[in-house]
Amino acid sequence: xxxxxxxxxxxxxxxxxxxxALRTRRRELDLTQSETADLADVSIRVLSDLENGRETVRxxxxxxxxxxxxxxxxxxxxxx
Numbered sequence: 001x002x003x004x005x006x007x008x009x010x011x012x013x014x015x016x017x018x019x020x021a022l023r024t025r026r027r028e029l030d031l032t033q034s035e036t037a038d039l040a041d042v043s044i045r046v047l048s049d050l051e052n053g054r055e056t057v058r059x060x061x062x063x064x065x066x067x068x069x070x071x072x073x074x075x076x077x078x079x080x
Contacts, residue, residue: 012076016053023051025069039068 013021026036037047042061050057050065066073 014053019051019053022065022069022071025071026051029069031069036065036068040064 026033031039033044033047033051037044040047040061041064046057046061047065050062063073
């Protein structure tokens, strides 16, 4: 019997890890949250929530923030 995978294992990265990665990259680029939010055309609140793993984010918002930080997204779909 195959062990059931956790949500984190199924997706490779949880919200807190994603937020930490975005925050780290923003700081590497020496950008403030305000500057990053402006570049991504999102509110500072949305960016802050995303960086803190609290945001249930739409894909277009995540894509805009990643693009503003010079990151690319790799998405995969797996069967359970």
